[in-house]
Amino acid sequence: MLKSPPRPKARAIGSDDKAARRADILAAARQLFLEDSRQLPSAARIAEAASLAKGTVYLYFRTKEEIFIALLAEDFAGLLAEVHSGFSDAGQPDLLERFIQRYVAYLQARPELLRLDAMAYSVLEQNLDISQLRQFKLNLTEGLVNAGQLLDTTLQLAAGRGTTLLIRTYALTRGLWQSLDYPPNVRALLADPVFAPIRPEFQSELVQSLREYWHGAVTLQR
Amino acid sequence: MLKSPPRPKARAIGSDDKAARRADILAAARQLFLEDSRQLPSAARIAEAASLAKGTVYLYFRTKEEIFIALLAEDFAGLLAEVHSGFSDAGQPDLLERFIQRYVAYLQARPELLRLDAMAYSVLEQNLDISQLRQFKLNLTEGLVNAGQLLDTTLQLAAGRGTTLLIRTYALTRGLWQSLDYPPNVRALLADPVFAPIRPEFQSELVQSLREYWHGAVTLQR
Amino acid sequence: MLKSPPRPKARAIGSDDKAARRADILAAARQLFLEDSRQLPSAARIAEAASLAKGTVYLYFRTKEEIFIALLAEDFAGLLAEVHSGFSDAGQPDLLERFIQRYVAYLQARPELLRLDAMAYSVLEQNLDISQLRQFKLNLTEGLVNAGQLLDTTLQLAAGRGTTLLIRTYALTRGLWQSLDYPPNVRALLADPVFAPIRPEFQSELVQSLREYWHGAVTLQR
Amino acid sequence: MLKSPPRPKARAIGSDDKAARRADILAAARQLFLEDSRQLPSAARIAEAASLAKGTVYLYFRTKEEIFIALLAEDFAGLLAEVHSGFSDAGQPDLLERFIQRYVAYLQARPELLRLDAMAYSVLEQNLDISQLRQFKLNLTEGLVNAGQLLDTTLQLAAGRGTTLLIRTYALTRGLWQSLDYPPNVRALLADPVFAPIRPEFQSELVQSLREYWHGAVTLQR
């Protein structure tokens, strides 16, 4: 149904304004996704949540997918930053264990990260401009390689090994998440003790898995 | 020009016939998904591929999602059977390594398994009857526990440990797949050497990761 | 979904058997309609309720509409019979008032009659064989004329006047019903005192309206 | 051959334009219904008839039913206005007879009114938002009460009596319509003299019935 026209938003002229508006849109999209993470919010809802008209959203993002890939890029960047800072204070004992703890805590605090990632596989690459995809992958690769090199140094790994370990770490994370995260209705269903074996808690499961994996990886390394 | 009226498919009367027709529909759906695994085929296309009328498909499956969950159930059952047979000839040396090889080979031969699984997370649980979902999860749990117990016995693990290891194994698998499987257009994009770090081959990466994980898991076990 | 096959119903061979089976179907349809009178039940549900296969229903009725027109014919016949018996004991005082009371009581006891009739207008004549429609109208006319003649005699009306009065009586009835019968959700809505004017009770409203109408009709008659 | 891309309809920007477009859609729906009044036209056909895209129709109406209830609201408002103006020039002799004549003429000129109303009973309340239904009923009640009060005054009736009489008048009208209005094919069928008793002409039948009813109502009133 048609709505009565609100007054136009002030125009974003300077590039700061524009960046701010772009950020508004992303924030709105993130918020909406957080509220119902089984479904990517529609462009209309994002616009509404950002108090913008639909058309305006398309001034800042060429497609809906571009919005979510931007969100994902933010998330990955943050995660990699966390990895970075976790390994920066070298010389500490229990470096690995502390890394795991921080990594898991970080994810726990951002429940939408892994959900968005899970949707990304099936949805995001569909309608995305190839050059944007390239840019996304490029950033990702760069961040990964940087963090990997830090690991190489800190943990005295063979060159490139750190990146590999990060990829595998994240793979284990995302896989566990998808295996153990359930929407509320399924969660209710699985309360039955019969399902206990497939219903361990994600966080502790992830911690243990990572310990096992890293232990094996470091051991076999030599 | 008038099309000649298509003649009805022969009727599936006996329960064997019916099972066969059901299998036909599943096969058609699998084939279609294999051809374009970024999108679940529509009910109409499945019917067409199975040379059936649309309505007929709905005689065998109540919803479209039911079709894909059935496919997934088939796949998981097969995978678990593979695990079973891999661990059945106990007393063999290198049991673990041979398990990994067979497991990976099995997956490699069924590229749609992991793709379907990746879509499942976001799509499948949406429009599925709760009791069907329950049945699916029940079968899955049962199969997992059975296989887990075999592992417990064969590898002399603590009770329940086998199931846990299988869940983590599969998590690592699915996570790596989603990190390393790219649609053809992205594949082309990533040919650029810049992307080498995020473009290892899935199969070898999985083998190595599993070796590392299992090594760590078995080591830490004691 | 396909059901497991029950055993075939015993065949109806004699014409008595056949009539009985036909009656079964009608009874099932009536029952179903009674349960939800906003919607004509589907052929499948009628068959199920009559413990017959879908195809069997079509041995007894050529179309779904034929079922409901048969129901309507039954209802009208019953109503006319009531009119008949109401006017048969002539010489009684208050003949008209007693007719009205019986007529209204009869309808009250058969809530599906007027509902079915209301759907009939929009649905029934659509897909009905012309000859069947003719037969239906013929029976209706005959019953109406018969009852009308009884009225003519009993009330000393001009020839044909009784039929006219019956038609108008039924028109008023059906019109009031449609104006005052509400489905439960609307009923709830109309509980608000604002709606009091459009929410009188059907039965008393009908009684009063008929009294007024007949009074006027008899008066103007002279 | 490729169809030339149809150009979008001019945009309705001002609220006048929007009201006009809404009216266009209603007019298209009315026209379509007039052409075949046994069936509510589909949303697609309405859009086509209004030279709009399907989606556009849904910008102006949330559901298909909303369109038809709007039509009905228009019709009722018009009818009530007619009643109003018919009773406004009080002091005239034969006020009642002139009311009846105008009322019947008005209906005669709008054959779709009673047809739409007949469908309304079975279809319209189904998929209609409860608040919209409420609004519709509210308007109806208000109009009815207003006109009823005018009757009370003009004809010196007890308070509220006018509304009651209007409801009954309309009930008689709608009931007679449904008893005497036939689609063309049935009309042909009923040409046979056998059917003469059930085939009086709607208009004259309505006039007579209303005279009788009002005569009785006014008489019994005292």
Add this chain to the structure above:
DNA sequence: TATGAATGAGTTTTCATTCAT
């Protein structure tokens, strides 16, 4: 820049009816 009206492709599911068995 911002707006939001217009577009139309796309999909699931129901159900009356037929007819081979």
Add this chain to the structure above:
DNA sequence: AATGAATGAAAACTCATTCAT
């Protein structure tokens, strides 16, 4: 006569995106 598998037309509605204003 009875069955029920097979058919396929039909229809409402959503939503990403465009582009005139």
